[in-house]
Amino acid sequence: MKRVDGTFRARVVCELALVFVLSMTLGCSRNKNSANRNDPILQAYRLIDEQRDDEAIALLENKLIDEPDNVEFKNVLASAYAHKAGIRVQKLVPVLTQADRLRELNETLPEVGMAETLSGKVNAGAFNMATLFSRLSGFFAAYAAIPLIEKDRAVYLRHAIDLLTEIGPRMKPEDALYRAVLSIVLFKHIMIENLVGAVSNSQKVDESSCFVNISPVNSAIVELGELLIDIFNDIGFSQPSQAEAMRRMSQQTSYTVSDFTVAITSVTVYDQAANIYLKQAVIQNGFGKLLKCGGN
Protein backbone atom coordinates (compact mmCIF):
# COMPACT_ATOMS: atom_id res chain seq x y z
CA MET A 1 0.00 0.00 0.00
CA LYS A 2 1.55 3.31 -1.11
CA ARG A 3 1.55 6.22 1.35
CA VAL A 4 0.25 8.74 -1.21
CA ASP A 5 -2.75 6.50 -1.92
CA GLY A 6 -3.59 6.32 1.77
CA THR A 7 -3.58 10.11 2.22
CA PHE A 8 -5.77 10.48 -0.82
CA ARG A 9 -8.21 7.92 0.57
CA ALA A 10 -8.37 9.68 3.93
CA ARG A 11 -9.24 12.93 2.22
CA VAL A 12 -11.88 11.18 0.16
CA VAL A 13 -13.42 9.74 3.32
CA CYS A 14 -13.57 13.21 4.95
CA GLU A 15 -15.11 14.76 1.90
CA LEU A 16 -17.60 11.93 1.58
CA ALA A 17 -18.58 12.54 5.20
CA LEU A 18 -19.23 16.20 4.48
CA VAL A 19 -21.30 15.39 1.39
CA PHE A 20 -23.21 12.82 3.44
CA VAL A 21 -24.07 15.32 6.16
CA LEU A 22 -24.93 18.04 3.67
CA SER A 23 -27.20 15.82 1.66
CA MET A 24 -28.96 14.65 4.80
CA THR A 25 -29.37 18.22 5.98
CA LEU A 26 -30.80 19.45 2.72
CA GLY A 27 -32.80 16.34 1.95
CA CYS A 28 -34.60 16.07 5.26
CA SER A 29 -35.69 19.47 6.43
CA ARG A 30 -38.51 18.36 8.69
CA ASN A 31 -38.12 19.87 12.11
CA LYS A 32 -39.88 17.82 14.74
CA ASN A 33 -39.15 20.20 17.55
CA SER A 34 -41.01 23.04 15.89
CA ALA A 35 -43.80 20.60 15.05
CA ASN A 36 -44.01 19.76 18.72
CA ARG A 37 -43.99 23.41 19.73
CA ASN A 38 -46.67 24.28 17.19
CA ASP A 39 -49.02 21.49 18.14
CA PRO A 40 -52.06 23.43 19.43
CA ILE A 41 -52.95 20.67 21.89
CA LEU A 42 -49.52 20.76 23.51
CA GLN A 43 -49.55 24.56 23.43
CA ALA A 44 -52.89 24.54 25.21
CA TYR A 45 -51.62 22.01 27.76
CA ARG A 46 -48.70 24.22 28.53
CA LEU A 47 -50.91 27.32 28.89
CA ILE A 48 -53.28 25.46 31.21
CA ASP A 49 -50.41 24.18 33.35
CA GLU A 50 -49.03 27.70 33.51
CA GLN A 51 -52.46 28.92 34.76
CA ARG A 52 -52.98 30.92 31.54
CA ASP A 53 -56.48 29.57 30.96
CA ASP A 54 -57.78 32.53 28.95
CA GLU A 55 -54.96 32.18 26.44
CA ALA A 56 -55.58 28.44 26.14
CA ILE A 57 -59.28 29.09 25.59
CA ALA A 58 -58.60 31.75 22.96
CA LEU A 59 -56.15 29.48 21.16
CA LEU A 60 -58.54 26.53 21.02
CA GLU A 61 -61.59 28.57 20.14
CA ASN A 62 -59.68 30.01 17.18
CA LYS A 63 -58.66 26.52 16.13
CA LEU A 64 -62.26 25.35 16.42
CA ILE A 65 -63.35 28.06 13.99
CA ASP A 66 -61.18 26.33 11.36
CA GLU A 67 -62.01 22.81 12.49
CA PRO A 68 -65.40 22.88 14.23
CA ASP A 69 -65.64 19.09 14.37
CA ASN A 70 -62.24 18.47 15.93
CA VAL A 71 -63.05 16.34 18.97
CA GLU A 72 -59.60 16.74 20.50
CA PHE A 73 -59.79 20.53 20.41
CA LYS A 74 -63.24 20.43 22.05
CA ASN A 75 -61.99 18.07 24.68
CA VAL A 76 -59.03 20.22 25.62
CA LEU A 77 -61.15 23.37 25.44
CA ALA A 78 -63.55 21.76 27.90
CA SER A 79 -60.63 21.04 30.22
CA ALA A 80 -59.45 24.65 29.86
CA TYR A 81 -62.88 25.89 30.94
CA ALA A 82 -62.93 23.33 33.74
CA HIS A 83 -59.53 24.56 34.85
CA LYS A 84 -60.83 28.11 34.82
CA ALA A 85 -63.64 26.89 37.05
CA GLY A 86 -61.04 25.55 39.47
CA ILE A 87 -60.91 21.86 38.55
CA ARG A 88 -57.68 19.95 39.14
CA VAL A 89 -58.13 16.27 38.44
CA GLN A 90 -54.72 14.91 39.35
CA LYS A 91 -55.57 14.26 42.98
CA LEU A 92 -58.53 12.25 41.81
CA VAL A 93 -56.48 9.36 40.47
CA PRO A 94 -56.61 7.08 43.49
CA VAL A 95 -60.36 7.49 43.61
CA LEU A 96 -60.86 6.71 39.96
CA THR A 97 -59.43 3.28 40.50
CA GLN A 98 -62.03 2.51 43.20
CA ALA A 99 -64.94 1.81 40.92
CA ASP A 100 -66.26 -0.81 43.36
CA ARG A 101 -67.89 2.00 45.25
CA LEU A 102 -70.40 2.19 42.46
CA ARG A 103 -71.99 -1.04 43.64
CA GLU A 104 -73.12 0.68 46.80
CA LEU A 105 -75.53 2.67 44.70
CA ASN A 106 -77.31 -0.34 43.35
CA GLU A 107 -80.18 -0.58 45.82
CA THR A 108 -83.86 -0.14 45.10
CA LEU A 109 -85.70 2.79 46.59
CA PRO A 110 -89.29 2.30 47.86
CA GLU A 111 -91.98 3.31 45.41
CA VAL A 112 -94.28 6.24 46.13
CA GLY A 113 -97.82 4.90 45.90
CA MET A 114 -100.48 6.60 43.75
CA ALA A 115 -103.17 6.25 46.39
CA GLU A 116 -101.23 7.84 49.21
CA THR A 117 -102.26 11.15 50.71
CA LEU A 118 -100.51 14.30 49.61
CA SER A 119 -98.55 14.60 52.83
CA GLY A 120 -97.64 10.92 52.54
CA LYS A 121 -96.39 11.45 49.02
CA VAL A 122 -94.35 14.45 50.09
CA ASN A 123 -92.89 12.54 52.97
CA ALA A 124 -92.11 9.44 50.90
CA GLY A 125 -90.71 11.51 48.03
CA ALA A 126 -88.60 13.57 50.39
CA PHE A 127 -87.42 10.41 52.11
CA ASN A 128 -86.44 8.87 48.80
CA MET A 129 -84.65 12.04 47.75
CA ALA A 130 -82.81 12.11 51.06
CA THR A 131 -81.90 8.43 50.74
CA LEU A 132 -80.74 8.92 47.18
CA PHE A 133 -78.62 11.94 48.05
CA SER A 134 -77.18 10.33 51.16
CA ARG A 135 -76.15 7.23 49.21
CA LEU A 136 -74.65 9.39 46.56
CA SER A 137 -72.85 11.50 49.09
CA GLY A 138 -71.07 8.32 50.19
CA PHE A 139 -70.00 7.83 46.61
CA PHE A 140 -69.21 11.47 46.08
CA ALA A 141 -67.08 11.45 49.20
CA ALA A 142 -64.68 9.54 47.03
CA TYR A 143 -64.34 12.69 45.03
CA ALA A 144 -63.70 14.82 48.08
CA ALA A 145 -60.28 15.67 46.69
CA ILE A 146 -61.96 17.93 44.18
CA PRO A 147 -62.21 21.37 45.69
CA LEU A 148 -65.54 23.11 45.67
CA ILE A 149 -65.70 25.71 42.99
CA GLU A 150 -66.37 29.35 43.62
CA LYS A 151 -69.91 30.56 42.97
CA ASP A 152 -69.02 32.82 40.04
CA ARG A 153 -66.98 30.04 38.36
CA ALA A 154 -69.88 27.63 37.89
CA VAL A 155 -70.66 29.13 34.50
CA TYR A 156 -67.29 27.87 33.16
CA LEU A 157 -67.97 24.43 34.53
CA ARG A 158 -71.38 24.32 32.86
CA HIS A 159 -69.77 25.39 29.59
CA ALA A 160 -67.13 22.68 29.92
CA ILE A 161 -69.87 20.07 30.35
CA ASP A 162 -71.76 21.49 27.35
CA LEU A 163 -68.63 21.28 25.20
CA LEU A 164 -68.16 17.63 26.08
CA THR A 165 -71.82 16.99 25.34
CA GLU A 166 -71.30 18.48 21.88
CA ILE A 167 -68.85 15.66 21.10
CA GLY A 168 -71.86 13.36 20.93
CA PRO A 169 -71.47 9.80 19.69
CA ARG A 170 -67.73 10.22 19.14
CA MET A 171 -67.23 10.43 22.88
CA LYS A 172 -64.82 7.89 24.39
CA PRO A 173 -65.38 6.18 27.77
CA GLU A 174 -62.68 8.33 29.42
CA ASP A 175 -64.38 11.48 28.10
CA ALA A 176 -67.67 10.29 29.57
CA LEU A 177 -66.00 9.65 32.91
CA TYR A 178 -64.44 13.10 32.78
CA ARG A 179 -67.86 14.62 32.10
CA ALA A 180 -69.22 12.62 35.04
CA VAL A 181 -66.49 14.05 37.27
CA LEU A 182 -67.29 17.60 36.15
CA SER A 183 -71.00 16.93 36.65
CA ILE A 184 -70.37 15.68 40.18
CA VAL A 185 -68.51 18.88 40.99
CA LEU A 186 -71.40 20.88 39.56
CA PHE A 187 -73.83 18.72 41.53
CA LYS A 188 -72.00 19.52 44.75
CA HIS A 189 -72.01 23.18 43.83
CA ILE A 190 -75.75 23.23 43.13
CA MET A 191 -76.46 21.31 46.33
CA ILE A 192 -74.62 23.89 48.36
CA GLU A 193 -75.40 27.09 46.49
CA ASN A 194 -78.84 26.49 44.98
CA LEU A 195 -80.60 23.87 47.06
CA VAL A 196 -79.38 24.74 50.53
CA GLY A 197 -79.24 28.40 49.51
CA ALA A 198 -82.78 28.26 48.11
CA VAL A 199 -84.16 26.63 51.24
CA SER A 200 -82.43 29.05 53.54
CA ASN A 201 -83.64 31.96 51.41
CA SER A 202 -87.16 30.59 51.48
CA GLN A 203 -87.07 30.72 55.24
CA LYS A 204 -86.84 34.50 55.00
CA VAL A 205 -90.44 35.51 55.11
CA ASP A 206 -91.53 38.03 52.57
CA GLU A 207 -92.60 41.04 54.60
CA SER A 208 -95.24 42.23 52.21
CA SER A 209 -97.03 38.95 51.69
CA CYS A 210 -95.83 36.64 54.47
CA PHE A 211 -95.40 34.08 51.65
CA VAL A 212 -92.90 31.23 51.81
CA ASN A 213 -91.51 30.71 48.27
CA ILE A 214 -90.33 27.13 47.78
CA SER A 215 -90.29 27.10 43.97
CA PRO A 216 -86.48 27.62 43.79
CA VAL A 217 -86.16 24.37 45.72
CA ASN A 218 -88.21 22.69 43.05
CA SER A 219 -86.06 23.93 40.18
CA ALA A 220 -82.85 23.04 42.06
CA ILE A 221 -84.19 19.52 42.63
CA VAL A 222 -85.04 19.18 38.95
CA GLU A 223 -81.59 20.38 37.93
CA LEU A 224 -79.91 18.03 40.39
CA GLY A 225 -82.04 15.18 39.13
CA GLU A 226 -81.06 15.88 35.54
CA LEU A 227 -77.43 16.04 36.51
CA LEU A 228 -77.69 12.76 38.40
CA ILE A 229 -79.21 11.04 35.41
CA ASP A 230 -76.35 12.31 33.24
CA ILE A 231 -73.81 11.18 35.82
CA PHE A 232 -75.29 7.69 35.97
CA ASN A 233 -75.38 7.45 32.20
CA ASP A 234 -71.76 8.59 31.90
CA ILE A 235 -70.57 6.19 34.57
CA GLY A 236 -72.51 3.40 32.90
CA PHE A 237 -70.85 4.22 29.57
CA SER A 238 -67.37 4.22 31.07
CA GLN A 239 -68.03 1.07 33.16
CA PRO A 240 -69.99 -1.29 30.90
CA SER A 241 -70.34 -3.91 33.65
CA GLN A 242 -72.16 -1.29 35.74
CA ALA A 243 -74.28 -0.06 32.84
CA GLU A 244 -77.43 -1.95 33.86
CA ALA A 245 -77.20 -0.80 37.47
CA MET A 246 -76.60 2.75 36.35
CA ARG A 247 -79.58 2.58 34.03
CA ARG A 248 -81.77 1.46 36.93
CA MET A 249 -80.39 4.22 39.14
CA SER A 250 -81.01 6.73 36.41
CA GLN A 251 -84.62 5.54 36.10
CA GLN A 252 -85.15 5.61 39.86
CA THR A 253 -83.76 9.10 40.04
CA SER A 254 -86.12 10.19 37.34
CA TYR A 255 -89.14 8.72 39.19
CA THR A 256 -88.05 10.06 42.57
CA VAL A 257 -87.43 13.56 41.30
CA SER A 258 -90.72 13.48 39.43
CA ASP A 259 -92.65 12.28 42.52
CA PHE A 260 -90.99 14.80 44.73
CA THR A 261 -91.48 17.78 42.43
CA VAL A 262 -95.13 16.87 41.81
CA ALA A 263 -95.67 16.69 45.55
CA ILE A 264 -93.83 19.93 46.17
CA THR A 265 -95.84 21.66 43.44
CA SER A 266 -99.05 20.39 45.03
CA VAL A 267 -97.93 21.64 48.41
CA THR A 268 -97.05 24.98 46.86
CA VAL A 269 -100.54 25.30 45.37
CA TYR A 270 -102.16 24.34 48.67
CA ASP A 271 -99.77 26.63 50.46
CA GLN A 272 -100.65 29.54 48.18
CA ALA A 273 -104.37 28.95 48.76
CA ALA A 274 -103.80 28.67 52.48
CA ASN A 275 -101.74 31.86 52.51
CA ILE A 276 -104.42 33.80 50.62
CA TYR A 277 -107.14 32.44 52.87
CA LEU A 278 -105.17 33.30 56.00
CA LYS A 279 -104.42 36.84 54.82
CA GLN A 280 -108.05 37.47 53.87
CA ALA A 281 -109.20 36.07 57.18
CA VAL A 282 -106.78 38.22 59.12
CA ILE A 283 -107.77 41.39 57.29
CA GLN A 284 -111.51 40.68 57.44
CA ASN A 285 -111.39 39.88 61.15
CA GLY A 286 -109.16 42.83 62.08
CA PHE A 287 -106.31 40.78 63.43
CA GLY A 288 -103.72 42.50 61.16
CA LYS A 289 -101.87 43.99 64.12
CA LEU A 290 -101.42 40.56 65.62
CA LEU A 291 -99.91 39.00 62.50
CA LYS A 292 -96.13 39.03 62.58
CA CYS A 293 -94.16 38.57 59.42
CA GLY A 294 -90.37 38.15 59.40
CA GLY A 295 -90.21 39.08 63.04
CA ASN A 296 -91.57 42.60 62.39
Next chain:
Amino acid sequence: MRWQLALFIPSFFISSHSFAEPSSLAFSRNARTFETQHGSLVTKGLAHSCLTIIDIPDGLNCNPAMNSLNSKPSLGAELQLSNGYAAIGNVRKLLDGKINDELVDTLFSSGKIIQIEGGADVNFRSRYLSGQYSPFSVKGFSVVRNEANPDVELYAIEESGFTFQSGAELYDRLYAGLQFRGLKRKFIKQRTKLVALGTEAGRNLLKPKQQAVNYFEPGLTYFFDTSWRPRVSAFVVNLGFVSEKFDELDEPIEGQFGIGVSPPVRWGILDLTLEFRSMTYEESDIERLRLGLLYHFGSMYVMAGADSNGLSSGVYYGLDKVNAGIMYSTTQLSSKGESFYTQTVYAQLGWQI
Protein backbone atom coordinates in the same frame (compact mmCIF):
# COMPACT_ATOMS: atom_id res chain seq x y z
CA MET B 1 -11.06 22.14 4.76
CA ARG B 2 -10.58 20.20 7.99
CA TRP B 3 -11.43 23.24 10.13
CA GLN B 4 -14.51 23.92 8.06
CA LEU B 5 -15.59 20.35 8.53
CA ALA B 6 -14.89 20.50 12.25
CA LEU B 7 -17.00 23.63 12.63
CA PHE B 8 -19.78 22.59 10.35
CA ILE B 9 -20.66 19.22 11.80
CA PRO B 10 -21.21 20.24 15.44
CA SER B 11 -23.21 23.29 14.39
CA PHE B 12 -25.43 20.99 12.38
CA PHE B 13 -25.93 18.63 15.30
CA ILE B 14 -26.84 21.31 17.80
CA SER B 15 -29.29 22.98 15.47
CA SER B 16 -32.95 23.00 16.34
CA HIS B 17 -33.57 19.37 15.42
CA SER B 18 -34.95 17.92 18.59
CA PHE B 19 -35.68 14.28 19.01
CA ALA B 20 -39.09 14.82 20.61
CA GLU B 21 -41.73 13.32 18.36
CA PRO B 22 -44.69 15.54 17.45
CA SER B 23 -47.01 13.28 19.38
CA SER B 24 -44.85 13.32 22.47
CA LEU B 25 -45.93 15.19 25.56
CA ALA B 26 -42.33 15.76 26.50
CA PHE B 27 -40.71 18.98 25.43
CA SER B 28 -37.37 17.39 26.18
CA ARG B 29 -36.10 14.17 27.67
CA ASN B 30 -32.85 12.46 28.56
CA ALA B 31 -30.58 12.73 25.57
CA ARG B 32 -28.85 9.39 26.13
CA THR B 33 -31.54 7.07 27.50
CA PHE B 34 -33.76 5.18 25.08
CA GLU B 35 -36.26 2.44 25.69
CA THR B 36 -34.45 -0.50 24.12
CA GLN B 37 -30.88 0.73 23.88
CA HIS B 38 -28.35 -0.67 26.26
CA GLY B 39 -25.09 1.21 26.45
CA SER B 40 -22.10 1.68 28.68
CA LEU B 41 -21.09 5.08 29.99
CA VAL B 42 -18.49 5.57 27.28
CA THR B 43 -20.91 4.73 24.47
CA LYS B 44 -23.46 7.14 25.93
CA GLY B 45 -20.82 9.84 26.10
CA LEU B 46 -20.12 9.25 22.42
CA ALA B 47 -23.81 9.83 21.62
CA HIS B 48 -23.90 6.12 20.73
CA SER B 49 -21.66 6.91 17.77
CA CYS B 50 -19.40 3.96 18.49
CA LEU B 51 -19.60 1.45 15.64
CA THR B 52 -16.08 2.30 14.51
CA ILE B 53 -14.53 2.54 17.98
CA ILE B 54 -11.95 -0.17 18.37
CA ASP B 55 -11.74 -0.30 22.12
CA ILE B 56 -14.72 0.38 24.36
CA PRO B 57 -13.16 0.17 27.82
CA ASP B 58 -16.27 -0.40 29.92
CA GLY B 59 -18.30 -2.89 27.94
CA LEU B 60 -18.69 -4.80 24.75
CA ASN B 61 -17.84 -3.22 21.44
CA CYS B 62 -20.75 -1.60 19.66
CA ASN B 63 -19.81 -3.51 16.52
CA PRO B 64 -18.92 -7.22 16.86
CA ALA B 65 -16.56 -6.92 13.88
CA MET B 66 -14.17 -5.16 16.26
CA ASN B 67 -14.09 -8.09 18.67
CA SER B 68 -10.91 -9.65 17.32
CA LEU B 69 -9.14 -6.33 17.89
CA ASN B 70 -9.67 -6.49 21.66
CA SER B 71 -6.29 -5.63 23.11
CA LYS B 72 -6.37 -7.80 26.24
CA PRO B 73 -8.74 -10.27 27.89
CA SER B 74 -10.71 -8.96 30.83
CA LEU B 75 -13.51 -9.78 33.22
CA GLY B 76 -15.41 -7.12 35.09
CA ALA B 77 -18.67 -5.77 36.38
CA GLU B 78 -20.21 -2.33 35.97
CA LEU B 79 -23.00 -0.53 37.79
CA GLN B 80 -24.55 2.48 36.12
CA LEU B 81 -27.09 4.99 37.41
CA SER B 82 -28.53 8.24 36.16
CA ASN B 83 -29.85 11.04 38.30
CA GLY B 84 -33.45 10.54 39.31
CA TYR B 85 -32.53 7.06 40.49
CA ALA B 86 -34.72 7.52 43.58
CA ALA B 87 -37.68 6.66 41.35
CA ILE B 88 -36.18 3.35 40.30
CA GLY B 89 -38.07 1.50 43.05
CA ASN B 90 -41.37 2.93 41.87
CA VAL B 91 -40.66 1.99 38.28
CA ARG B 92 -39.84 -1.58 39.31
CA LYS B 93 -43.03 -1.77 41.38
CA LEU B 94 -44.97 -0.63 38.35
CA LEU B 95 -43.32 -3.32 36.24
CA ASP B 96 -44.04 -5.94 38.89
CA GLY B 97 -47.71 -5.04 38.65
CA LYS B 98 -47.80 -3.82 42.26
CA ILE B 99 -49.94 -0.85 41.40
CA ASN B 100 -51.79 0.91 44.17
CA ASP B 101 -53.26 4.36 44.61
CA GLU B 102 -50.18 5.68 46.32
CA LEU B 103 -47.90 4.53 43.51
CA VAL B 104 -50.13 6.02 40.83
CA ASP B 105 -50.36 9.25 42.77
CA THR B 106 -46.58 9.35 43.24
CA LEU B 107 -45.88 8.71 39.59
CA PHE B 108 -48.46 11.06 38.19
CA SER B 109 -48.72 13.86 40.69
CA SER B 110 -48.82 17.41 39.47
CA GLY B 111 -46.17 18.49 37.01
CA LYS B 112 -43.96 15.53 37.72
CA ILE B 113 -41.49 14.28 35.14
CA ILE B 114 -39.63 11.12 35.96
CA GLN B 115 -36.58 10.06 33.99
CA ILE B 116 -34.28 7.35 35.22
CA GLU B 117 -31.90 4.69 34.02
CA GLY B 118 -29.98 2.16 36.01
CA GLY B 119 -28.41 -1.19 35.43
CA ALA B 120 -25.63 -3.63 36.06
CA ASP B 121 -23.49 -5.66 33.66
CA VAL B 122 -20.94 -8.41 33.97
CA ASN B 123 -18.55 -8.45 31.01
CA PHE B 124 -15.84 -10.72 29.77
CA ARG B 125 -13.76 -9.92 26.74
CA SER B 126 -11.26 -11.81 24.65
CA ARG B 127 -10.09 -11.81 21.05
CA TYR B 128 -12.33 -14.71 20.09
CA LEU B 129 -15.42 -14.39 22.17
CA SER B 130 -16.82 -11.69 24.39
CA GLY B 131 -19.96 -11.72 26.44
CA GLN B 132 -22.10 -9.71 28.74
CA TYR B 133 -24.67 -10.70 31.32
CA SER B 134 -27.08 -7.99 32.37
CA PRO B 135 -29.00 -9.08 35.46
CA PHE B 136 -31.10 -5.96 35.27
CA SER B 137 -31.43 -2.79 33.31
CA VAL B 138 -34.25 -0.43 34.20
CA LYS B 139 -35.40 2.65 32.38
CA GLY B 140 -38.36 4.82 33.20
CA PHE B 141 -39.96 7.96 31.91
CA SER B 142 -43.23 9.65 32.66
CA VAL B 143 -44.62 13.08 32.01
CA VAL B 144 -48.00 14.56 32.91
CA ARG B 145 -49.56 17.54 31.13
CA ASN B 146 -52.82 19.43 31.55
CA GLU B 147 -53.75 19.41 35.19
CA ALA B 148 -57.43 19.88 34.40
CA ASN B 149 -57.62 16.57 32.53
CA PRO B 150 -54.16 15.05 32.74
CA ASP B 151 -52.59 13.45 29.72
CA VAL B 152 -49.89 10.98 30.67
CA GLU B 153 -46.99 9.62 28.66
CA LEU B 154 -45.17 6.78 30.28
CA TYR B 155 -42.67 4.08 29.59
CA ALA B 156 -41.06 1.72 32.03
CA ILE B 157 -38.89 -1.13 30.88
CA GLU B 158 -36.78 -3.74 32.60
CA GLU B 159 -34.50 -6.06 30.68
CA SER B 160 -32.20 -8.89 31.60
CA GLY B 161 -30.21 -11.25 29.43
CA PHE B 162 -27.02 -12.18 27.65
CA THR B 163 -25.06 -10.75 24.76
CA PHE B 164 -22.25 -12.61 23.03
CA GLN B 165 -20.07 -11.45 20.19
CA SER B 166 -17.29 -12.84 18.12
CA GLY B 167 -15.38 -11.65 15.10
CA ALA B 168 -12.46 -12.26 12.79
CA GLU B 169 -10.46 -10.65 10.03
CA LEU B 170 -12.06 -12.03 6.90
CA TYR B 171 -9.79 -10.45 4.38
CA ASP B 172 -6.98 -7.93 4.40
CA ARG B 173 -8.27 -5.15 6.79
CA LEU B 174 -11.85 -6.36 6.42
CA TYR B 175 -13.30 -7.53 9.72
CA ALA B 176 -16.58 -9.29 10.27
CA GLY B 177 -18.41 -10.26 13.42
CA LEU B 178 -21.65 -11.57 14.78
CA GLN B 179 -23.50 -10.59 17.91
CA PHE B 180 -26.19 -12.58 19.65
CA ARG B 181 -28.56 -10.89 22.05
CA GLY B 182 -31.01 -12.90 24.12
CA LEU B 183 -33.14 -10.73 26.35
CA LYS B 184 -36.26 -10.92 28.42
CA ARG B 185 -38.08 -7.70 29.01
CA LYS B 186 -41.08 -6.38 30.87
CA PHE B 187 -42.47 -3.08 29.83
CA ILE B 188 -45.30 -0.60 29.95
CA LYS B 189 -45.51 2.03 27.27
CA GLN B 190 -48.61 4.16 27.13
CA ARG B 191 -49.96 7.54 26.38
CA THR B 192 -53.36 7.99 27.93
CA LYS B 193 -55.68 10.31 29.78
CA LEU B 194 -55.40 9.82 33.51
CA VAL B 195 -59.16 9.44 33.88
CA ALA B 196 -58.98 6.47 31.51
CA LEU B 197 -57.50 4.51 34.41
CA GLY B 198 -60.92 4.76 36.02
CA THR B 199 -62.72 3.15 33.10
CA GLU B 200 -63.07 -0.57 32.63
CA ALA B 201 -61.31 -0.38 29.30
CA GLY B 202 -58.44 1.44 30.96
CA ARG B 203 -57.85 -0.98 33.82
CA ASN B 204 -55.21 -2.91 31.90
CA LEU B 205 -53.36 0.12 30.61
CA LEU B 206 -50.76 -0.20 33.34
CA LYS B 207 -50.48 -3.95 33.11
CA PRO B 208 -46.89 -4.86 32.20
CA LYS B 209 -46.26 -6.78 28.99
CA GLN B 210 -43.54 -9.35 28.55
CA GLN B 211 -41.37 -10.15 25.60
CA ALA B 212 -38.39 -12.37 24.87
CA VAL B 213 -36.07 -11.43 22.02
CA ASN B 214 -33.28 -13.32 20.27
CA TYR B 215 -31.32 -11.28 17.79
CA PHE B 216 -28.39 -12.27 15.54
CA GLU B 217 -26.67 -9.13 14.43
CA PRO B 218 -23.83 -9.15 11.88
CA GLY B 219 -21.30 -6.37 11.50
CA LEU B 220 -18.50 -5.42 9.15
CA THR B 221 -15.62 -2.97 9.31
CA TYR B 222 -13.08 -2.05 6.70
CA PHE B 223 -9.88 -0.22 7.63
CA PHE B 224 -8.08 1.96 5.12
CA ASP B 225 -4.35 1.76 5.37
CA THR B 226 -3.37 5.36 6.10
CA SER B 227 -2.04 7.39 8.98
CA TRP B 228 -5.51 8.51 10.10
CA ARG B 229 -6.68 4.93 10.09
CA PRO B 230 -10.03 5.70 8.49
CA ARG B 231 -12.58 2.93 8.64
CA VAL B 232 -16.15 2.33 7.64
CA SER B 233 -18.56 0.08 9.49
CA ALA B 234 -21.91 -1.46 8.78
CA PHE B 235 -24.05 -3.25 11.31
CA VAL B 236 -27.47 -4.83 11.04
CA VAL B 237 -29.51 -4.85 14.22
CA ASN B 238 -32.71 -6.49 15.40
CA LEU B 239 -32.42 -9.41 13.03
CA GLY B 240 -34.07 -12.37 14.71
CA PHE B 241 -37.10 -13.43 16.67
CA VAL B 242 -39.37 -11.93 19.26
CA SER B 243 -41.81 -13.97 21.32
CA GLU B 244 -44.60 -11.47 20.78
CA LYS B 245 -44.73 -8.26 18.80
CA PHE B 246 -46.11 -5.10 20.29
CA ASP B 247 -46.83 -2.01 18.25
CA GLU B 248 -45.76 0.32 21.01
CA LEU B 249 -42.32 -1.26 21.25
CA ASP B 250 -41.42 -1.90 17.69
CA GLU B 251 -37.80 -2.79 16.89
CA PRO B 252 -37.49 -2.96 13.12
CA ILE B 253 -34.45 -4.39 11.41
CA GLU B 254 -32.09 -1.52 10.84
CA GLY B 255 -28.89 -1.03 8.89
CA GLN B 256 -26.41 1.18 10.69
CA PHE B 257 -23.38 2.82 9.15
CA GLY B 258 -20.42 4.60 10.51
CA ILE B 259 -17.21 6.32 9.54
CA GLY B 260 -14.31 6.73 11.91
CA VAL B 261 -10.86 8.22 11.84
CA SER B 262 -8.02 8.39 14.33
CA PRO B 263 -6.06 11.56 13.58
CA PRO B 264 -2.55 11.32 14.89
CA VAL B 265 -2.01 13.25 18.12
CA ARG B 266 1.18 13.83 20.07
CA TRP B 267 -0.04 11.93 23.15
CA GLY B 268 -2.73 9.33 23.40
CA ILE B 269 -5.27 8.16 20.85
CA LEU B 270 -8.03 10.25 19.35
CA ASP B 271 -11.05 8.75 17.59
CA LEU B 272 -13.63 10.75 15.68
CA THR B 273 -16.80 9.06 14.50
CA LEU B 274 -19.79 9.95 12.39
CA GLU B 275 -22.65 7.49 12.26
CA PHE B 276 -26.09 6.88 10.97
CA ARG B 277 -28.05 4.81 13.45
CA SER B 278 -31.37 5.02 15.22
CA MET B 279 -32.08 4.89 18.91
CA THR B 280 -35.88 4.99 18.98
CA TYR B 281 -36.63 3.88 15.39
CA GLU B 282 -38.95 6.85 15.18
CA GLU B 283 -36.45 9.53 14.25
CA SER B 284 -36.30 11.09 10.83
CA ASP B 285 -33.24 10.20 8.74
CA ILE B 286 -31.45 13.36 9.64
CA GLU B 287 -31.99 12.75 13.31
CA ARG B 288 -30.16 9.45 13.05
CA LEU B 289 -26.86 11.16 12.45
CA ARG B 290 -24.56 11.28 15.44
CA LEU B 291 -21.05 12.39 16.07
CA GLY B 292 -18.58 11.10 18.64
CA LEU B 293 -15.14 11.88 19.97
CA LEU B 294 -13.06 9.63 22.19
CA TYR B 295 -9.68 10.56 23.52
CA HIS B 296 -7.67 7.93 25.32
CA PHE B 297 -4.57 8.76 27.29
CA GLY B 298 -3.19 6.26 29.75
CA SER B 299 -6.00 5.14 32.00
CA MET B 300 -8.19 8.11 31.11
CA TYR B 301 -10.87 8.22 28.47
CA VAL B 302 -12.56 11.50 27.59
CA MET B 303 -15.63 11.26 25.45
CA ALA B 304 -17.96 13.73 23.79
CA GLY B 305 -20.95 13.31 21.55
CA ALA B 306 -23.49 15.33 19.62
CA ASP B 307 -26.69 14.35 17.93
CA SER B 308 -30.18 15.70 17.45
CA ASN B 309 -31.01 14.70 21.02
CA GLY B 310 -28.36 16.87 22.57
CA LEU B 311 -24.77 17.05 23.67
CA SER B 312 -22.83 14.84 26.03
CA SER B 313 -19.40 14.66 27.51
CA GLY B 314 -17.72 12.64 30.19
CA VAL B 315 -14.63 11.12 31.56
CA TYR B 316 -13.84 7.55 32.47
CA TYR B 317 -10.87 6.14 34.35
CA GLY B 318 -9.97 2.50 34.01
CA LEU B 319 -7.45 1.73 36.73
CA ASP B 320 -5.98 -1.66 37.36
CA LYS B 321 -8.85 -3.16 39.35
CA VAL B 322 -11.38 -0.40 39.66
CA ASN B 323 -12.90 1.87 37.11
CA ALA B 324 -15.24 4.79 37.39
CA GLY B 325 -16.74 7.39 35.13
CA ILE B 326 -19.14 10.25 35.03
CA MET B 327 -21.00 11.70 32.11
CA TYR B 328 -23.20 14.71 31.56
CA SER B 329 -25.78 15.26 28.84
CA THR B 330 -27.98 18.19 28.05
CA THR B 331 -30.71 19.02 25.60
CA GLN B 332 -30.37 22.75 26.17
CA LEU B 333 -28.85 23.59 22.80
CA SER B 334 -30.89 21.13 20.78
CA SER B 335 -34.09 22.53 22.33
CA LYS B 336 -33.48 25.92 20.80
CA GLY B 337 -36.32 28.30 21.56
CA GLU B 338 -37.60 26.08 24.35
CA SER B 339 -37.56 26.96 27.99
CA PHE B 340 -37.67 23.24 28.81
CA TYR B 341 -34.52 21.21 28.62
CA THR B 342 -33.13 18.16 30.35
CA GLN B 343 -29.76 17.74 31.97
CA THR B 344 -28.69 14.30 33.06
CA VAL B 345 -25.70 12.98 34.91
CA TYR B 346 -24.79 9.32 34.61
CA ALA B 347 -22.30 7.71 36.94
CA GLN B 348 -20.68 4.33 36.56
CA LEU B 349 -18.56 2.30 38.90
CA GLY B 350 -16.88 -0.95 38.00
CA TRP B 351 -14.43 -3.61 38.96
CA GLN B 352 -12.28 -5.78 36.72
CA ILE B 353 -9.55 -8.39 36.69
